[in-house]
Amino acid sequence: MDGESELAARFRAGDIRALARAISLVERRDPSVRALETPPKGGEGSAAVVGFTGAPGTGKSTLVDALVTLLRKQGKSVSVIATDPNSPFTGGAILGDRIRMQRHALDPKVFIRSMGARGHLGGLSLATREAIRLLGAFGFDQVILETVGVGQSELEVAAVADTTVVVMTPNLGDGVQMIKAGILEIADIFVVNKADLDGYQRVAMELRAMLSLNAPGATGAAASKPWKPPIITTVAARQEGIDELWAAIESHRRYLETSGRAQELAAKRLKDETAEVVADLARQQARLALGEDGALTEQLLKDGSPYRAAEEILNRIGSDGRKRGRG
Numbered sequence: 001m002d003g004e005s006e007l008a009a010r011f012r013a014g015d016i017r018a019l020a021r022a023i024s025l026v027e028r029r030d031p032s033v034r035a036l037e038t039p040p041k042g043g044e045g046s047a048a049v050v051g052f053t054g055a056p057g058t059g060k061s062t063l064v065d066a067l068v069t070l071l072r073k074q075g076k077s078v079s080v081i082a083t084d085p086n087s088p089f090t091g092g093a094i095l096g097d098r099i100r101m102q103r104h105a106l107d108p109k110v111f112i113r114s115m116g117a118r119g120h121l122g123g124l125s126l127a128t129r130e131a132i133r134l135l136g137a138f139g140f141d142q143v144i145l146e147t148v149g150v151g152q153s154e155l156e157v158a159a160v161a162d163t164t165v166v167v168m169t170p171n172l173g174d175g176v177q178m179i180k181a182g183i184l185e186i187a188d189i190f191v192v193n194k195a196d197l198d199g200y201q202r203v204a205m206e207l208r209a210m211l212s213l214n215a216p217g218a219t220g221a222a223a224s225k226p227w228k229p230p231i232i233t234t235v236a237a238r239q240e241g242i243d244e245l246w247a248a249i250e251s252h253r254r255y256l257e258t259s260g261r262a263q264e265l266a267a268k269r270l271k272d273e274t275a276e277v278v279a280d281l282a283r284q285q286a287r288l289a290l291g292e293d294g295a296l297t298e299q300l301l302k303d304g305s306p307y308r309a310a311e312e313i314l315n316r317i318g319s320d321g322r323k324r325g326r327g
């Protein structure tokens with residue numbers, strides 16, 4: 001307990017090592033850091049979040065690195081979280097060469113961290129969301145997420161980021177034909193990077209054609225003035241197009257605020273996250289019960305289907321909770 005309050009004091013005092021330690025605890029889903037996620041004075045304390053996703057090697061890290069440089073010139077503090085859906089939790093170690101941002105390593109206003117996801121039930125989003133709240137409470141202005149677009153990772157980035165940037169390149173085999181289902185729906189901004197290579201105009205053109213076919217049929221507050229994802233071409237390796245990219249990100253953020261979409265999203269996320277937390281807790285309880293309770297397992301095997309045992313476990317959780325509430 002003493003250790004935790006010391007951690008809290010160091011965190012509040014702006015000690016970056018306390019932040020790093022807190023994020024490690026988040027990765028382990030240690031509940032002791034949750035108190036740190038609320039900013040001390042209310043109001044301020046939430047960072048803007050931009051997520052970058054795209055196929056391996058499209059230049060995400062190079063783009064993020066260039067964006068960090070731009071944001072630092074504006075005096076903003078920025079944190080980068082690189083997640084790798086194929087790696088186990090890393091305890092903060094840098095994932096191979098996924099992160100090309102070493103030149104910012106000595107800047108105290110830049111915090112770079114990687115998180116692995118393999119073996120993490122419910123994917124990365126819970127831990128990422130907690131980490132983002134910590135970074136906001138710590139005082140970072142901007143959080144940038146980077147994740148390789150494999151499996152469900154794009155959807156997870158989109159579920160967490162305010163603005164999702166999907167990065168493509170001209171040398172992706174069949175180009176836009178390769179685009180994964182669901183990408184058009186989650187991308188707020190498309191980047192065609194490596195515009196120094198042949199074929200980038202074709203990728204941009206095909207993308208434009210697909211987007212016009214897929215013209216948004218938005219519902220809710222945003223329906224009257226839907227967002228049209230812009231296509232930005234960049235040469236990240238030469239820092240070209242980065243100003244345009246940042247302008248597009250800012251313009252999307254203004255759109256979220258003026259359309260009322262920001263509030264809709266915040267509410268939806270809190271609900272989704274609550275459901276995930278409940279599922280997580282219930283799963284832990286279920287494993288415990290199934291591991292310890294021979295009679296329950298016997299019943300389960302006899303039934304040959306999970307529903308009765310599941311209901312029994314949920315009932316127990318409910319009555320435990322009520323007992324605890326009274327006690």
Ligand SMILES: Nc1nc2c(ncn2[C@@H]2O[C@H](COP(=O)(O)OP(=O)(O)OP(=O)(O)O)[C@@H](O)[C@H]2O)c(=O)[nH]1
Pocket residue numbers: 055056057058059060061062063097098099100148193194195196197234235236237238
């Ligand atoms: N020609 C060219 N190469 C680039 C450009 N931007 C990045 N690259 C190169 O592309 C390779 C991959 O860049 P990264 O930034 O590591 O790509 P990434 O998307 O972060 O890669 P993963 O994290 O492994 O998925 C590197 O060799 C970069 O130097 C560009 O604009 N043009």
Ligand SMILES: [Mg+2]
Pocket residue numbers: 060061062097098099146
């Ligand atoms: Mg990378």
